[in-house]
Amino acid sequence: MKNQLTSVELCAGAGGQALGLEMAGFDHLALFENDAHACQTLRQNRPEWTVHEHDLFEEFKFEQFRDVDLLAGGLPCPPFSVAGKQLGEKDERNLFTRGVEIAERINPKAIMFENVRGMLDPSFAEYRDYIEVRLRQSGYMVFWKLLQASDFGVPQLRPRVVMAALKRSFSDHFEWPGPEDGLSAKTVGEELFDLMVANGWKGAQTWKAQADKIAPTVVGGSKKHGGPDLGPTRARRAWAALGVEGRTIAEEAPGPDHEGMPRLTVRMVARLQGFPDSWQFSGRKTNSYRQVGNAFPPPVAAAVGRKIANALEQALVLNEAAE
Numbered sequence: 001m002k003n004q005l006t007s008v009e010l011c012a013g014a015g016g017q018a019l020g021l022e023m024a025g026f027d028h029l030a031l032f033e034n035d036a037h038a039c040q041t042l043r044q045n046r047p048e049w050t051v052h053e054h055d056l057f058e059e060f061k062f063e064q065f066r067d068v069d070l071l072a073g074g075l076p077c078p079p080f081s082v083a084g085k086q087l088g089e090k091d092e093r094n095l096f097t098r099g100v101e102i103a104e105r106i107n108p109k110a111i112m113f114e115n116v117r118g119m120l121d122p123s124f125a126e127y128r129d130y131i132e133v134r135l136r137q138s139g140y141m142v143f144w145k146l147l148q149a150s151d152f153g154v155p156q157l158r159p160r161v162v163m164a165a166l167k168r169s170f171s172d173h174f175e176w177p178g179p180e181d182g183l184s185a186k187t188v189g190e191e192l193f194d195l196m197v198a199n200g201w202k203g204a205q206t207w208k209a210q211a212d213k214i215a216p217t218v219v220g221g222s223k224k225h226g227g228p229d230l231g232p233t234r235a236r237r238a239w240a241a242l243g244v245e246g247r248t249i250a251e252e253a254p255g256p257d258h259e260g261m262p263r264l265t266v267r268m269v270a271r272l273q274g275f276p277d278s279w280q281f282s283g284r285k286t287n288s289y290r291q292v293g294n295a296f297p298p299p300v301a302a303a304v305g306r307k308i309a310n311a312l313e314q315a316l317v318l319n320e321a322a323e
Contacts, residue, residue, distance in 0.1 A: 005309055008032075008065045008106065010056060010073035010099055014041045014281060014291035016273065017074045017114060018049075020301025025309045029065055032056060037283035038291050045279055056098050062105045069312060070305075071108040073099050074296045075115060100134055103165075110308045111140065111165040114296045119161040120146060131163075141171035152299040153183030154274040155191045156215040160296065162304055166311060173311035177303035188215050188242050192268050200256040207262065210243040215272050220293020228289040230264070249289050266292055274299045 005026045009018050012031040015038075022028070030050045033039050039053045054060060065071075075095045096113065103111050118124070132142045142165045149158035166174050189211035197204040216238040219231035230239050230246030239246035243261050250263035264272075266281060266288045274297035281288040 005069045007070040008068050011075050013038050014295050016295030016298050017301040020298035021305040023302040024305025037287040040282035062102050065106045068108045070110045071103050072112045075099050075113055109167050113163045115161045117159045135165050139167050140165040145176045149297045149300050150185040150214050151179040151182050152303050153185055154297045155185045156272050158217050170311050170315045173314040177307050181303050185214050187212050195268050198253045201254040201258050207243050218293045220290050228286045273297050
């Protein structure tokens with residue numbers, strides 16, 4: 001059964017945001033992604049989705065999606081990341097402005113763009129103002145919010161900034177989700193115990209007791225930087241405190257007689273990101289891990305998506321009643 005609301009997604013990656021929006025009641029008319037492995041991930045998990053392997057800086061007839069309900073995007077974050085050079089709108093990887101241009105062309109009822117915490121830094125205030133002015137000129141009210149993934153059942157310290165923009169006729173009905181809209185996050189030990197013990201590791205119970213907090217932020221890296229590991233030295237220290245070896249990613253769970261700290265598998269990291277175990281990732285370990293690490297956690301996307309869907313539906317009901 002198809003959902004009533006429609007969406008188009010930019011920079012869809014491995015489908016974290018797309019999956020969350022599907023859970024929130026949106027049908028995807030099209031998903032755009034330039035990484036071949038991520039496109040294959042989307043296609044193998046949802047054969048019914050129309051996936052375009054496309055560089056957004058190249059031309060496309062976006063006008064065919066005119067008046068779609070939602071334009072969403074997990075736009076690349078390095079330009080605004082505190083881990084990078086923070087070049088912002090001057091960074092060649094900045095697709096935020098391009099996303100706004102596409103919004104102007106297709107005129108969606110709502111927009112949902114996700115980015116890193118650095119997007120709200122004072123140094124980017126002028127750029128945010130620029131984005132808001134452009135969107136207001138197109139009839140939108142713009143909202144920014146820093147959301148913590150752990151407030152929505154994701155067992156990870158993963159702050160993400162979401163920009164929501166709704167046409168003025170819908171904006172009065174929009175509100176941000178709060179912790180009350182999510183689930184309590186489990187600890188790493190609770191979340192991953194069944195996967196850690198899958199090959200009979202005798203030390204799994206002791207490890208579970210040590211891994212008694214939620215995870216630090218998972219770092220996916222980029223095509224130019226970062227491999228299948230859990231991040232730089234400081235991040236690895238945080239993982240070590242949970243009894244996790246963060247220098248590499250494992251192919252499988254530890255064996256019965258494993259000694260020392262275990263490594264995480266791609267499946268384990270995917271679960272820490274809020275993906276269901278049924279979601280499969282295309283490509284070898286490095287490509288799969290990069291897709292997982294860069295994803296927007298589906299439960300967070302679902303929480304925001306439900307609030308946007310509710311705003312659109314409430315306004316339509318009121319309009320129908322007025323008629």
